[in-house]
Amino acid sequence: MKFIIGNWKMFPASPSEAKTIFSGIKKSMRGVTHAKVIICPPSLYVAQLALLAAKTKIQIGGQNCFKEDEGAYTGETSPRALRAVGATHVILGHSERRAMGETDSDISEKMSAVIRNKLTVILCVGEKARDEHGGYFNEVSTELRSSLLAFPKNEAKRLIVAYEPIWAIGSRAKRVATPADFREMSILIRRTLTEYFGKKDAFAVPILYGGSVDDHNAEGFLKEGGADGLLIGRVSLDPEKLGMIIRSANTI
Numbered sequence: 001m002k003f004i005i006g007n008w009k010m011f012p013a014s015p016s017e018a019k020t021i022f023s024g025i026k027k028s029m030r031g032v033t034h035a036k037v038i039i040c041p042p043s044l045y046v047a048q049l050a051l052l053a054a055k056t057k058i059q060i061g062g063q064n065c066f067k068e069d070e071g072a073y074t075g076e077t078s079p080r081a082l083r084a085v086g087a088t089h090v091i092l093g094h095s096e097r098r099a100m101g102e103t104d105s106d107i108s109e110k111m112s113a114v115i116r117n118k119l120t121v122i123l124c125v126g127e128k129a130r131d132e133h134g135g136y137f138n139e140v141s142t143e144l145r146s147s148l149l150a151f152p153k154n155e156a157k158r159l160i161v162a163y164e165p166i167w168a169i170g171s172r173a174k175r176v177a178t179p180a181d182f183r184e185m186s187i188l189i190r191r192t193l194t195e196y197f198g199k200k201d202a203f204a205v206p207i208l209y210g211g212s213v214d215d216h217n218a219e220g221f222l223k224e225g226g227a228d229g230l231l232i233g234r235v236s237l238d239p240e241k242l243g244m245i246i247r248s249a250n251t252i
C-alpha cells in the first residue's frame with residue numbers, strides 16, 4: 001500500500017475552489033484499492049473537506065498544529081479540534097515552517113500533542129543543501145532524532161516520515177532528487193528509526209519522498225527508489241496529474 005499525501009500549502013483562495021479540486025481528486029479514486037490518499041488543505045478547509053471525504057477512501061490532514069489542546073493561544077490550531085472536525089493526520093516540521101522559526105524542540109512538543117489526540121504525524125525531515133563530504137546525512141539523522149525525543153516508543157504506528165530535501169522543494173527547487181538519492185537517505189532514516197523504536201516497529205514506519213514530485217517522476221521514486229509513498233505539494237492541487245500518480249501508485 002503506497003501513501004499519496006497532498007500538501008496544499010496556502011492554496012486555493014476560496015472554499016468553492018477547494019471543493020472543486022477535492023471533487024476532481026475524489027473522481028480519480030475509482031477502482032483504487034492499493035493507495036492511501038491523504039489531503040492536507042489549509043486548516044480553514046479541513047472541516048469542510050472532512051465532511052466531503054466521509055464516505056470516500058480519502059483522509060484529511062492538517063498542515064500544522066499547536067502543542068496544547070486548548071487555551072489562550074490566539075491564532076493557533078488545536079490538535080484536539082483538528083481531530084474533532086475529522087482530520088486523521090497532521091504534517092509537522094515542514095521546511096517552510098522551519099524557515100519561519102520552528103525548531104526541533106517545538107516539533108517534538110507538537111508531536112506529543114498529535115499523538116495524545118490519536119492523530120498520525122507526517123514528520124518532514126531534509127537537508128538544506130548537499131555537501132561533498134556527506135554532512136547532510138548527519139543533518140537529517142540529527143533532525144529526526146531531535147524531533148523524536150518525546151515520541152512515545154509504543155506509538156510508531158502513528159508516524160510517517162517524509163524525506164524532503166529542501167533544495168528539491170517548491171518552485172525555487174534547484175533540481176529534483178533522484179530515486180537513488182531517496183533510496184540512500186531512506187536507509188539512514190530506517191536505521192535511525194530502528195535505534196529509537198527497535199527493528200520490528202521501525203520497519204513498519206512508512207518513509208515517503210517529497211520535493212517536486214510530478215506525474216513524470218512519481219513512479220521512479222516508488223519503484224526504483226522503493227519509497228512507501230509521496231508527499232506532493234504543487235501537483236496535489238491538480239486533480240488530473242494527482243489522479244495519474246494515484247493510479248500509478250495503485251498498481252505498484
Ligand code: PEP
Pocket residue numbers: 007009164168169170171210211212213231232233234235
Ligand atoms: C511540499 O510542499 O511538501 C512539497 C514537496 O512541495 P512541491 O511538491 O511543490 O515541491
